[in-house]
Amino acid sequence: MNKEGNIRIAIQKSGRLSEDSIALFKECGIKLEMGKGRLKSESSNFQAEFLFLRDDDIPGYVEDGVADLGIVGENVLVESEKDVIVSKKLGFSKCRLSIAIPREDPFEGPADLDGKSIATSYPKILGQYLSENNIEAQIHEISGSVEIAPSIGLADAVCDIVSSGSTLLSNGLKEVQKIFKSEAVLIANNNLSDHKKALLDKILFRINAVQKAQD
Numbered sequence: 041m042n043k044e045g046n047i048r049i050a051i052q053k054s055g056r057l058s059e060d061s062i063a064l065f066k067e068c069g070i071k072l073e074m075g076k077g078r079l080k081s082e083s084s085n086f087q088a089e090f091l092f093l094r095d096d097d098i099p100g101y102v103e104d105g106v107a108d109l110g111i112v113g114e115n116v117l118v119e120s121e122k123d124v125i126v127s128k129k130l131g132f133s134k135c136r137l138s139i140a141i142p143r144e145d146p147f148e149g150p151a152d153l154d155g156k157s158i159a160t161s162y163p164k165i166l167g168q169y170l171s172e173n174n175i176e177a178q179i180h181e182i183s184g185s186v187e188i189a190p191s192i193g194l195a196d197a198v199c200d201i202v203s204s205g206s207t208l209l210s211n212g213l214k215e216v217q218k219i220f221k222s223e224a225v226l227i228a229n230n231n232l233s234d235h236k237k238a239l240l241d242k243i244l245f246r247i248n249a250v251q252k253a254q255d
């Protein structure tokens with residue numbers, strides 16, 4: 041486990057959360073250096089160290105206490121079903137999970153998905169939506185390139201991340217149902233020591249100040 045002293049913060053190594061996560065700490069006056077290929081870095085002016093990880097691993101590391109805090113998309117957090125505290129919504133990396141079907145297929149409403157197969161990397165979030173809406177559809181879990189599934193005959197529909205919709209369009213799909221809204225969140229381990237809670241409070245105070253200044 042992690043020694044008393046530095047609060048350990050897990051952020052995405054490279055991807056759609058990385059730049060804004062790093063910028064957030066910089067704006068909070070917390071220096072962090074990202075060396076090429078480095079997985080860990082200590083701040084020179086705040087009791088914090090950073091771990092650079094794949095986003096999918098962040099909820100588990102925070103639940104286990106390997107990291108005290110982390111920044112991750114709500115989509116990945118909810119899908120992970122890990123037990124952590126959401127300390128703060130961060131307002132960046134906004135996207136949604138939507139169901140999309142081939143452009144030429146008719147769609148009157150969610151009931152049209154009954155009996156269909158849906159390819160997704162988010163089986164838990166999709167499963168929840170389907171059961172809440174009494175839709176009996178088959179979920180095909182695939183880990184990437186979900187949007188080609190209908191054109192290769194793997195599934196009738198997809199459930200995937202959408203931000204602008206251009207990836208769907210270029211794969212001959214149309215968005216028919218939004219099922220989940222997501223943005224980046226700061227998550228925290230459930231059992232932080234008082235020392236680390238105090239560091240978290242300091243960070244939250246600064247994040248709030250940064251967010252107010254941006255309003």
Ligand code: ATP
Pocket residue numbers: 052053054055056057093094095096112113114115116133134135201202203204222223224
């Ligand atoms: P990793 O290599 O760390 O596993 P990844 O390829 O799974 O990365 P990214 O594509 O970098 O993930 O996306 C990270 C998160 O950013 C997503 O889980 C989602 O919350 C958000 N996101 C995804 N696509 C977009 C988008 N087009 N616009 C804004 N935010 C997005």
Ligand code: ZN
Pocket residue numbers: 094095096
């Ligand atoms: Zn990922």
